[in-house]
Amino acid sequence: MKLNNNNFHDCLMFITVVCWLAGSFLIGMGLQKVFSNQKIRKEYIKSELEWKQELAGGKDDAIVRDLKNQELIKNMNYVSLEQQIYFEHADAPGEARIANGINNSFSCTVKLIRDATGEVIYESGLIEPGHYIEKIHLTGGLKQGFYPCTAIWSYYTKGEEYAGETAWKVVVIIRSVDKKSRDDS
Amino acid sequence: MTLSLSVDYNIATKEVGIVNRKKTLISWLICSLMFLFVCFPVWADDNNLGEGAVPKKNGQTDIMAGVVVDYMGKLRFLVLDRDLNKPIAGASVEIFIPSLNRYVLFGLTDSNGIYELDVAYNMNSSVADSDQFIKNDGEDYTFQGTLVYLNDNNIQYRVYKAEWLPYPYEGNYLVKGDKVPETIIVKLYQKETKPNEPSSGGNSSGGNSSGGKSPGVTPVNTPPTDTPPSLNNAEGTGTSGIPKTGVEGTYTYWAFGLVFFLLAGGTIRKLSKLDNESKEKRRDSDDTI
Numbered sequence: 001m002k003l004n005n006n007n008f009h010d011c012l013m014f015i016t017v018v019c020w021l022a023g024s025f026l027i028g029m030g031l032q033k034v035f036s037n038q039k040i041r042k043e044y045i046k047s048e049l050e051w052k053q054e055l056a057g058g059k060d061d062a063i064v065r066d067l068k069n070q071e072l073i074k075n076m077n078y079v080s081l082e083q084q085i086y087f088e089h090a091d092a093p094g095e096a097r098i099a100n101g102i103n104n105s106f107s108c109t110v111k112l113i114r115d116a117t118g119e120v121i122y123e124s125g126l127i128e129p130g131h132y133i134e135k136i137h138l139t140g141g142l143k144q145g146f147y148p149c150t151a152i153w154s155y156y157t158k159g160e161e162y163a164g165e166t167a168w169k170v171v172v173i174i175r176s177v178d179k180k181s182r183d184d185s
Numbered sequence: 186m187t188l189s190l191s192v193d194y195n196i197a198t199k200e201v202g203i204v205n206r207k208k209t210l211i212s213w214l215i216c217s218l219m220f221l222f223v224c225f226p227v228w229a230d231d232n233n234l235g236e237g238a239v240p241k242k243n244g245q246t247d248i249m250a251g252v253v254v255d256y257m258g259k260l261r262f263l264v265l266d267r268d269l270n271k272p273i274a275g276a277s278v279e280i281f282i283p284s285l286n287r288y289v290l291f292g293l294t295d296s297n298g299i300y301e302l303d304v305a306y307n308m309n310s311s312v313a314d315s316d317q318f319i320k321n322d323g324e325d326y327t328f329q330g331t332l333v334y335l336n337d338n339n340i341q342y343r344v345y346k347a348e349w350l351p352y353p354y355e356g357n358y359l360v361k362g363d364k365v366p367e368t369i370i371v372k373l374y375q376k377e378t379k380p381n382e383p384s385s386g387g388n389s390s391g392g393n394s395s396g397g398k399s400p401g402v403t404p405v406n407t408p409p410t411d412t413p414p415s416l417n418n419a420e421g422t423g424t425s426g427i428p429k430t431g432v433e434g435t436y437t438y439w440a441f442g443l444v445f446f447l448l449a450g451g452t453i454r455k456l457s458k459l460d461n462e463s464k465e466k467r468r469d470s471d472d473t474i
Contacts, residue, residue, distance in 0.1 A: 023445030028223035030438035062347035118284030
């Protein structure tokens, strides 16, 4: 009987400790939310982006989203990329003519994603306004053929704050088989 | 006799000291664990990978049609006011990218309510056969002599503008290539007017267009038609992510935490009751002796 009482006592102790720990964890989760909310709010208030400041000011999400899209599309007009990018073979450079116009207020990166597989076949570094990349090299060792791709433009402010992304369609064309097999033939 | 008593007393005090120390140690341990459990979520949040990390996965080729340069044409989005039949400028057009598993902004409509997107069409071409093939670019394509096209020319899109409903208008469109440009007509209505059939907002000329989701594709973000979409940052195009209040989303955690603390309180009360009962029993037995 005494043993049973002891067991019951230990069991209760165990439950108490588990409840304390679970409660603490959940309170901690709540605190984390508070901290991250505060952090996000501060980030938005200090942001270089007008739409983020508007959002922090309590403006309607939908209106702010339109503002953001307008800003992105305005900047999209200053960037350019060949719509068909030709490569002699997969290892050869291709003339992509990626450019970020000097009037663009954002820096940008561009990423070519193959639609069929989702693999990233090219990713640029940060291109500041007034800079361009003439030729690019692909990764992934594509074979001869046509590859429908999506070019994803990601925009960043002067302080390298992420501003958003836009996309357009491009086609990557590998004209001939890879260099090695071509040399062999 | 006095010596043995004093030895017993010393042993007893030592035992009490050991028990006290043990209790203190366990209390410290539990407190430390509680503190760690409270701090862990905050620490974990600071060390997460951040937003925008999109896992790479095998996508479906839903968006592109043929790929030969000569086939490249225009897909036109025409956004109109459903009631007045007037063009709506500044409506955002987003297309679902299966390989990214999210919608990406492609453009805004102009003053004529038009946004044109470059796509490739399934149509006859002057390009030589040797230049028209896709090798291993997914399995969803066929090759027919001078024609290269992907079987699933399905474009999943959404169109939206603030203060216009549905928000967003979602639909999909099967590119046929029988007209240039192929036009998708999207009709939106203003918030004030209560429509009878809100889902009959869009149609198209050429190809098949329908509202809602395309089969086999599950977009990340499919909000209810007449409510603002849950715009999250991971999606890449959203504007939200800013909490309206400092304590947004915390109440659930705190409520459950409180429940656990109440449970702990209950068990402590039970424990103290048990202790009191056993003490009383001991006293009673001492008195009877």
